[in-house]
Amino acid sequence: MNDTQRAIEHCFAQGWTDGLPVVPCDAAALDAVLARVARDPDEVLLGMPQINRAVTVRLAAINAVMAGCLPEYFPVVVAAWDSLREEGYPRKGIWQSTTGTASLLLVNGPVRRELGVNSQGNLFGPGFRANATIGRAIRLAAINSLGLRPHELDQATQGTPAKYTACIGENEEESPWTPLHVDFGLAPDDSAVTAMTMRSTVHIEARHTGVPEQLLFDVAGTLARTGALLHQTVSACVVLCPEHAHLLADAGWSKRDVSRHLYEQSFVARETLDRAGKGAVSQKSHWRVARDHPDAVVDAGADPERDGIHTMTSPDAVLVVVAGASNSGVSAVVETFGPRGDRPAVTPVAAV
Amino acid sequence: MPTVSVCTDAFRITAEAMARTYGFPGFQYASIPHPVASLSAEGIAQRVEEMLPRLLEILGVEE
Numbered sequence: 172m173n174d175t176q177r178a179i180e181h182c183f184a185q186g187w188t189d190g191l192p193v194v195p196c197d198a199a200a201l202d203a204v205l206a207r208v209a210r211d212p213d214e215v216l217l218g219m220p221q222i223n224r225a226v227t228v229r230l231a232a233i234n235a236v237m238a239g240c241l242p243e244y245f246p247v248v249v250a251a252w253d254s255l256r257e258e259g260y261p262r263k264g265i266w267q268s269t270t271g272t273a274s275l276l277l278v279n280g281p282v283r284r285e286l287g288v289n290s291q292g293n294l295f296g297p298g299f300r301a302n303a304t305i306g307r308a309i310r311l312a313a314i315n316s317l318g319l320r321p322h323e324l325d326q327a328t329q330g331t332p333a334k335y336t337a338c339i340g341e342n343e344e345e346s347p348w349t350p351l352h353v354d355f356g357l358a359p360d361d362s363a364v365t366a367m368t369m370r371s372t373v374h375i376e377a378r379h380t381g382v383p384e385q386l387l388f389d390v391a392g393t394l395a396r397t398g399a400l401l402h403q404t405v406s407a408c409v410v411l412c413p414e415h416a417h418l419l420a421d422a423g424w425s426k427r428d429v430s431r432h433l434y435e436q437s438f439v440a441r442e443t444l445d446r447a448g449k450g451a452v453s454q455k456s457h458w459r460v461a462r463d464h465p466d467a468v469v470d471a472g473a474d475p476e477r478d479g480i481h482t483m484t485s486p487d488a489v490l491v492v493v494a495g496a497s498n499s500g501v502s503a504v505v506e507t508f509g510p511r512g513d514r515p516a517v518t519p520v521a522a523v
Numbered sequence: 524m525p526t527v528s529v530c531t532d533a534f535r536i537t538a539e540a541m542a543r544t545y546g547f548p549g550f551q552y553a554s555i556p557h558p559v560a561s562l563s564a565e566g567i568a569q570r571v572e573e574m575l576p577r578l579l580e581i582l583g584v585e586e
Binding site for chain 2: 222223224267318322323324326465
């Protein structure tokens with residue numbers, strides 16, 4: 172075994188890994204990464220008082236090296252931590268939960284081109300160093316710095332492959348609409364990271380239609396599935412491929428129109444909820460329960476004419492972004508934990 | 524106020540990891556059979572009856 176292999180095996184032996192080999196980090200590598208940001212190495216990026224641990228800028232840098240990041244990626248990694256802190260769910264313990272969530276990082280702006288963040292084909296798949304390692308840098312710090320190891324403080328019942336990495340760029344160049352960071356007040360030339368707590372990524376196969384209402388009915392079927400309803404409602408980031416986005420935009424639909432229509436289509440009849448034993452909500456936990464549960468309250472829907480609920484609290488619970496290749500009608504619904512109408516945690520990236 | 528932590532046996536490893544994190548290895552808590560979330564009210568009542576002796580033991584109550 173050579174020195175490199177010995178160092179990698181040492182990291183495995185210490186448990187400093189997501190199961191894949193990590194890049195051993197020395198002081199020079201750490202300094203090169205820290206030099207890319209104007210942040211105090213001791214600054215806490217994300218504290219978790221419930222487990223007495225925190226990720227500092229220094230720890231985030233070490234884990235970024237271990238994940239395989241180039242030093243110039245680090246401003247994006249730091250922005251991702253800033254966004255995760257603002258988004259709020261990780262701080263409250265969601266990374267320890269049985270649900271087994273991951274953190275989706277959406278990258279906007281010129282930094283995508285500068286670092287080679289993929290926003291086109293195989294968006295959620297492998298092959299791109301920036302996407303692979305920026306997302307991995309977050310997970311490795313969760314494991315190594317927060318101690319969220321599976322079977323211990325990470326109690327995920329099944330988890331998701333997105334826990335290895337989930338970092339995508341928005342395909343701004345092929346989108347008919349303004350990008351997400353511009354919708355939330357930044358300039359097109361700014362770069363930003365928006366973190367979202369996610370469960371699944373679900374494919375929407377719709378190569379068959381040119382009718383906006385048919386396409387969105389197809390998408391809404393996933394937004395309205397009862398299996399996603401742990402809480403009273405759900406939220407989603409709908410990642411439209413350029414072909415779908417143009418189909419909608421060419422017919423005069425704005426992103427807001429799409430969100431509003433998907434919200435309206437997310438209606439689930441009470442009878443359907445009852446068949447899944449989710450026709451009511453617990454007064455204490457606000458989780459969905461059957462009507463005969465001792466703590467149950469039947470939650471009135473937004474539409475008094477129909478007995479049932481919208482799975483979304485409002486159109487704001489559906490974020491619409493454009494990404495993927497311009498080669499087919501395949502989009503995705505990313506099932507998120509919030510924002511259920513809150514402002515997404517769009518966070519500027521400091522100059523690289 | 525004297526308290527006792529209660530968790531189901533599926534969370535023993537996590538509970539012990541949390542105890543170590545806070546510097547209390549060997550922390551005493553009550554463990555009951557999993558699951559609880561899908562139990563009926565009668566099932567919950569039965570779990571409570573079964574765990575009571577252990578709760579009292581951890582609290583140091585002598586009958």
